[in-house]
Amino acid sequence: MIHFFKLIRPLNLAIIALTMYSMRFFYYQLAYLKPTVGHDVWHERIDFFLLVLSTVLIAAAGNIINDYFDVKADRINRPDRLIIGKHIKSGWAIMSHWLLNGIAFSISIYLSFRYNTFWYVFVHLISINTLWFYSIWLKRKMLIGNIFIALLTAMVPILCGIHFYLTGTLDRSYFDQFTNQDSIYFSNWIYFMAEDGRFIIAMSIFAFILNVSREIIKDIQDIEGDQLIHAKTLPMVVGNKKSGYITSFLLLTFPSLSLVLYFSSVPFSMYDFFFFLPLLFAILFSIMISIFLLGKHEIKIFRLFDRSLKLAMLFGVIIPYYWYFFN
Secondary structure, X not given: OHHHHHHHOHHHHHHHHHHHHHHHHHHHHHOOEEEOOOXXXXXXXXXXXXXXXXXXXXXXXXXXXXXXXXXXXXXXXOHHHOOEXXXXXXXXXXXXXXXXXXXXXXXXXXXXXXXXXXXXXXXHHHHHHHHHHHHHXXXXXXXXXXXXXXXXXXXXXXXXXXXXXXXXXXOOHHHHHHHOOOOOOOOOHHHHHHHHOHHHHHHHHXXXXXXXXXXXXXXXXXXXXXXXXXXXXHHHHHOHHHHHHHHHHHHHHHHHHHHHHHHHHOOOOOOOHHHHHHHHHHHHHHHHHHHHOOOOOOHHHHHHHHHHHHHHHHHHHOHHHHHHHHO
């Protein structure tokens, strides 16, 4: 059983779940989003838990199928972490992959039926199929696989936004005292995203940039094994040095974008420095890594960069809890 948990990468799954609950915490505690008439709080909590569960199950299934098709490369890249074929049979891995996806898709059907929408089924179908194609083909293509996997990660906050839009009514009075905006509930999704969904967009861009950077760094680490399976990743095409430059540029765009988006989406003044400490820590990590990437390093150092970016993500995810605690 312990090998199965290692296979699905519980830390990554925990970050996904924490991100989704962080989004819910922001809108229900700081922005005073309320369940619509006919949906009590407990029903909404159960439905959101099911949404988180289905998302985590799809991510777990994606990790399994990714390792299934990477056995040959992982014998070179991560022989100490090789699980499929060593501790878990290939057949059991495939069966687990389809079982987890089946449960997740069943949940999406229930949520779509409950809220009379196709969105849940659509997003889950896209995610399941994209992770499959990523594992067998996309990840072997230069940058395409990196971008697709980062887009899926960026979809997590957007999926939460869709759920909030479908199930909740936003009481804007809390924001009105800071932004002096009209206290009107916009029933149109576009207006919801433009006015109330800026935090969702900020989190999505945050996730996208950091995950693209992480994927490139992982490709730099895995270059030896990727040569064995004839992959055409960015480091293999342009080299480790230029890949480091590209990642450095991406990480340097994160501070400017995140500052603009966060300042425009939260009910705090840009001069409330104390409220932005977690974000500033995340920015500091990204700047430090971008500077280090300009130098020449051994492959094992890139594992430290990878872990540092995970820490930066964690700082970003806890921001709503931090705000609520110190508000």
